[in-house]
Amino acid sequence: MKRIAIIDDEELILDSVKQYLSRSKRFKIDVFSNPQEALKEVLRAKYKLIVLDIMMPELNGIDFLEKVKKEVPQTKVIMMTAYSTLDKAISSKKIGADDYLTKPFVSLRDVENKVLDCLEIH
């Protein structure tokens, strides 16, 4: 099972995404609503992939991404953003994000597809 982390300050979003992705039993999923705690854990544990929200209090997703790409560059990152900050998500690709999702998601199935693509699981 691939280890993935989902980081968003909205717990109800974390719950629903975790619930959907757990269905296939392909992933071991950790969720974090506190970005500072999440960063410590992401740098310590070896996640294959993190799904990361851009707009978070205390530590925003872009700074988070920079630290991840510097310390654990092999970790894949999918950014999550609302449409109003889509430009940030797109520019985050320049600093190493592998893909991005816009909120509201097209569907949870689409989230899963992006995760699978990113991890090259077909």
Next chain:
Amino acid sequence: MYKEEFIDLLLDNSNDLVLLFDENKQLLLSNNSFNKRFNFKLLFKNKKEIKKHFPPKTNGQYLNAYSIKSWFDLLLAKNKNYNLILEQENKTYEFKIKAIKNNDLSIVILKNISKINSLRKKQIRRIKLESIGKMFAGMSHEINTPLTIMKNNLELLELELEENSSINKQNKHHIDSIKSSITRMESIVRNSNELVKKSPDKKKSYNLYSVLIQSLNLFFHHSKNHMNIFINNKVFSLDIKKNEEKIFFEFNKDKIEQVILILLSNAYDEFFKSKKDLKKRALNIFIYQNEKGIFLIFRDNAGTGINEDIIHQIFEPFISTKDYSGIGLGLNIAQKIIKEHKGNIKAYNQKQEAVFEIRF
């Protein structure tokens, strides 16, 4: 002599309109800019020509062609700045008038401020739009989070019901209704963002017909009890294949979808308040390509056409016919998107039906 030449040179190279009067209030000279603007030479040659250009309507006063002197008397008497609105050949010019009176010489300067004023108005409008847009963008971000939660949980709920084989037609109908309402809210939120930002240009080659069918599929649950939709004279149903026709060109799929949803929502809102029998309600959509371009036309018979009072400004922001909903941004956004695609959108009435025609 030298002085006069010098003054002539100065005046004739000025963009301001200048008149010089002597102590008897006789006109001494008018500069090139004035002569050009008022066709001044003709003024003294041909009385018919005078009538053509004068009297211009000033601030409630009329300038009589034969009493130009008294008009300038008035200007000089004011001896202070004031503005003159001049209507000439269907155009409106605005001048700031400055009259300076000396013992033996009076100067009247008419400064054309039409451009400055229109620029200022545009700037104020832009600032207003930007502030409203920023407010919407902030609000939309707050709305997006609960929308995401609603959408995710609805998807999970549907899946669970399907897996337990406990979903029935009625449940499915409720779920589809919620889904289409969420889609509508998403579209509102996205529209509000369009006001402040340029979303990234993601133009690719797509089939416009497929995009139209996909948008209609999303909208259908929402609209089916209020209007009948026809595409190229065929009744729309969920069975229509999205590749039945092929109209490929490069466009931004998300944005064109947004335009289609705006036009569909507007038609829906009109039908919603219409008292017409459902059987007679028709939104006719025409999609075709010919030597003049690619056309996408929406024609609805919800009312008696677009209100003639606002039809000429229907693409302006905050122009709305809806007294119970809508803030009048949809068509403005649609026009912005179509322009970004180097296309054209126009609104007109045809046989008492409202028509919105897009041409790429």
